[in-house]
Amino acid sequence: xxxxxAIVVAAKALDGLQMRMAALAHNAANVGTPRFQPLQxxxxxxxxxxxxxxxxxxxxxxxxxxxxxxxxxxxERRLDLILADASATAARYAAVSDMLGRRxxxxxxxxxxxx
Amino acid sequence: MSxxxxxxxxxxxDVEWQRMQVIAQNLANENTTRVVGGGGYRPLxxxxxxxxxxxxxxxxxxxxxxxxxxxxxxxxxxPVGYRAVHxxxxxxxxxxxxxxxxxxxxxxxxxxxxxxxxxxxxxxxVLSLAQQMTMRALDLGKA
Numbered sequence: 386x387x388x389x390x391a392i393v394v395a396a397k398a399l400d401g402l403q404m405r406m407a408a409l410a411h412n413a414a415n416v417g418t419p420r421f422q423p424l425q426x427x428x429x430x431x432x433x434x435x436x437x438x439x440x441x442x443x444x445x446x447x448x449x450x451x452x453x454x455x456x457x458x459x460x461e462r463r464l465d466l467i468l469a470d471a472s473a474t475a476a477r478y479a480a481v482s483d484m485l486g487r488r489x490x491x492x493x494x495x496x497x498x499x500x
Numbered sequence: 501m502s503x504x505x506x507x508x509x510x511x512x513x514d515v516e517w518q519r520m521q522v523i524a525q526n527l528a529n530e531n532t533t534r535v536v537g538g539g540g541y542r543p544l545x546x547x548x549x550x551x552x553x554x555x556x557x558x559x560x561x562x563x564x565x566x567x568x569x570x571x572x573x574x575x576x577x578x579p580v581g582y583r584a585v586h587x588x589x590x591x592x593x594x595x596x597x598x599x600x601x602x603x604x605x606x607x608x609x610x611x612x613x614x615x616x617x618x619x620x621x622x623x624x625x626v627l628s629l630a631q632q633m634t635m636r637a638l639d640l641g642k643a
């Protein structure tokens with residue numbers, strides 16, 4: 386039995402957001418590293434493309450860390466912007482997991498009505 | 501280029517931080533008498549404006565009225581002159597014994613600094629309030 390597409394996509398989005406959080410933590414930790422390549426995770430595009438091909442494709446979708454351009458002298462990294470991104474990512478994570486919780490609650494309610 | 505308030509406030513943080521860097525550079529060079537390549541230090545000023553691509557404005561024929569955040573348009577040289585100080589023993593003194601300092605208005609820079617810090621804080625407030633709104637919306641329908 387396969388789960389509905391919405392649940393698989395939401396679960397996969399949590400994966401992607403988690404990865405983005407890891408990338409941001411990595412970038413924040415390397416704020417002082419010379420010639421550092423900041424990491425990015427662009428999972429939305431991959432997820433959108435996979436969602437067109439159904440739940441199996443979404444489950445098999447793999448996200449990856451993309452290394453940005455090397456930052457040289459003068460391109461200082463901005464801790465405040467990293468923190469702003471981190472808090473936006475955390476908010477999205479909370480929103481998606483809340484949605485997932487509600488979606489599963491509907492399923493539970495339906496099961497309760499049966500029994 | 502987003503209508504998301506969090507993204508807009510983020511562009512504000514970015515621009516105000518860079519403005520702060522330019523002011524810091526000006527204040528740090530208040531007593532500079534010579535720069536690499538000759539001449540005295542010219543104070544800088546950051547120009548910023550709404551983040552709309554020029555091509556968009558051309559296509560629309562008018563200023564695009566969309567909340568898109570802000571962006572740095574460039575760093576311009578502030579056309580203030582020099583302040584000549586007679587100090588013949590200074591290594592950078594000219595034949596007449598004058599040393600040229602940038603005529604930076606200290607009070608003006610400090611006022612700009614405070615304004616920049618306030619704008620930065622305002623953007624932080626927008627950011628956290630927008631996120632609070634999202635979080636409050638998550639409580640919808642919960643007991």
